[in-house]
Each structure stands twice: as structure tokens, then as C-alpha cells.
Amino acid sequence: MRIEGPNRLDDIDFAxxxxxVPLIAQDVDTGQVRMLGFADREALEVSLxxxxxxxxxxxxxxxxxxxETSGHTLAVVSLHADxxxxxxxxxxxxxxPTCHTGARSCFDAAPFLLQLADVxxxxxxxxxxxxxxxxxxxxxxxxxxxxxxxxxxxELAVACADDxxxxxxxxxxxxxxxxxxxxxxxxxxxxxxxxxxxxRHS
Numbered sequence: 731m732r733i734e735g736p737n738r739l740d741d742i743d744f745a746x747x748x749x750x751v752p753l754i755a756q757d758v759d760t761g762q763v764r765m766l767g768f769a770d771r772e773a774l775e776v777s778l779x780x781x782x783x784x785x786x787x788x789x790x791x792x793x794x795x796x797x798e799t800s801g802h803t804l805a806v807v808s809l810h811a812d813x814x815x816x817x818x819x820x821x822x823x824x825x826x827p828t829c830h831t832g833a834r835s836c837f838d839a840a841p842f843l844l845q846l847a848d849v850x851x852x853x854x855x856x857x858x859x860x861x862x863x864x865x866x867x868x869x870x871x872x873x874x875x876x877x878x879x880x881x882x883x884x885e886l887a888v889a890c891a892d893d894x895x896x897x898x899x900x901x902x903x904x905x906x907x908x909x910x911x912x913x914x915x916x917x918x919x920x921x922x923x924x925x926x927x928x929x930r931h932s
Contacts (some may be wrong), residue, residue: 733809733818736775743816744771751818755783755796755828758807758821759921759928760844764828765796765836769818774809781806783820802826843906847920850910868911875915879908 731741744751753769756762767785769777773793776784783804787794797803804822811818829836840848850869853859859866868875882905889897913923 731811731815733774733778733811736778738811739771739774741815742771742774742811742818743814746816750786750788751816753783753785753818753820755804755820755822757921758823759924761841762835762844763837763839764804764822764824764834767796774818777806777809777820783822796828797825800826802828804828843910843920846907847910847914850914854914865911868908869915872915875908875912879905879912882908 731738733739733742742751747768749770750768751770753767753773755764755767757764768788769784770786773784773786776793776795782795782797783806784793784795786792795803803825804820805825807821807823809818809820824834827834834840850865853863853865854869856863856866868878882901886898886901886905889901910920913920
């Protein structure tokens with residue numbers, strides 16, 4: 731159930747958790763779970779009204795906004811109750827790292843494409859990687875990068891024309907990888923691509 735306004739909060743089972751429900755923050759563009767907290771009705775009302783994610787602190791027994799001290803807030807895209815209506819998922823757009831340790835997420839479990847983008851980013855910033863890393867070679871050689879991108883796209887087209895399902899999967903994987911490398915070289919993030927796809931879908 732999408733929670734589109736405060737009136738929908740009447741359908742949430744706050745009583746089961748003693749007035750609180752688990753509130754999961756998930757990056758709307760990457761699918762990465764950023765954090766888990768708890769919310770009472772007030773926290774969800776304020777989140778809906780102000781557009782930034784708020785929680786209820788069990789330790790302080792008080793309302794708090796994620797990022798109120800660090801500035802790394804979570805902009806609310808939408809709120810969704812689960813099937814039992816006793817937990818809430820917040821789709822958010824983070825403005826920085828979410829974990830108090832400085833990590834992007836409190837959970838070390840990023841979706842695979844985000845992990846791949848992170849590896850590409852690491853190769854781009856590692857001065858010693860150029861000698862041994864294919865990714866670093868692509869990032870440092872524009873002609874090779876563009877040649878491989880064109881080559882992989884052509885191989886995918888041939889696999890599709892041949893109705894070769896195994897080859898289609900393999901060539902799509904190759905093209906996705908080379909596309910992510912090309913995006914990094916052009917200063918485009920995976921999140922930027924997903925956000926554009928989402929805007930076209932909607």
C-alpha cells in the first residue's frame with residue numbers, strides 16, 4: 731500500500747509494535763537499503779509533510795530527522811506499507827552517505843550493478859591499476875573504450891538476430907559492463923541513468 735497522505739496512516743498497525751513500526755530507507759535509484767529505524771505516526775506525518783525522512787528515536791523517545799547534524803538527509807520519494815501494514819518502506823534519494831561510519835549504507839549488501847560501478851570507480855582512482863586492470867586500460871584509452879563499446883553492441887545485435895539466448899545474455903552482460911565504464915569516463919553515475927529511465931517510464 732502506497733501511503734500518499736496522512737489519512738492513509740490510519741491503516742498502519744502501530745499498536746502491534748507499541749506505537750512504532752520498522753522504517754526501512756531504500757535508495758530509489760540503486761535499490762540499496764540505506765538504513766533501518768523506527769517510526770511512530772508523528773514521524774511518518776512529518777516525513778510526508780516536509781519531504782525528508784524522519785524517525786522516532788527509541789533511546790531519546792523523540793522525533794529526529796536523518797541527517798539533521800551531518801546534512802546527509804534522505805529526501806522522501808514515496809512511502810509504502812507492507813502486506814501486514816506493520817512496517818514501512820521509504821524510497822528515498824540520499825544527499826550523501828547514510829551510515830554514521832561514513833559508509834553509503836548501514837548494510838554491506840549493495841545490489842550487484844552498484845557493486846560493479848564501485849569496482850569501476852576504484853579502478854579509476856587507483857593510479858597503480860593501469861598496468862594490470864582491463865577496466866583501468868579502458869578508462870585510460872578513449873579509442874579502445876569506444877571500439878569495445880561499439881563491438882559489444884554489434885555482437886549483441888548479432889546474437890539477437892540469431893535467436894541465441896545464451897549469447898544474448900552474455901553479450902548483454904558485456905555491453906552493460908562496457909557501458910558502465912563509458913559512463914564513468916564521461917562523468918555519468920549509475921544513479922543518473924536509472925533516474926532518467928524512471929522519468930521516461932513515468
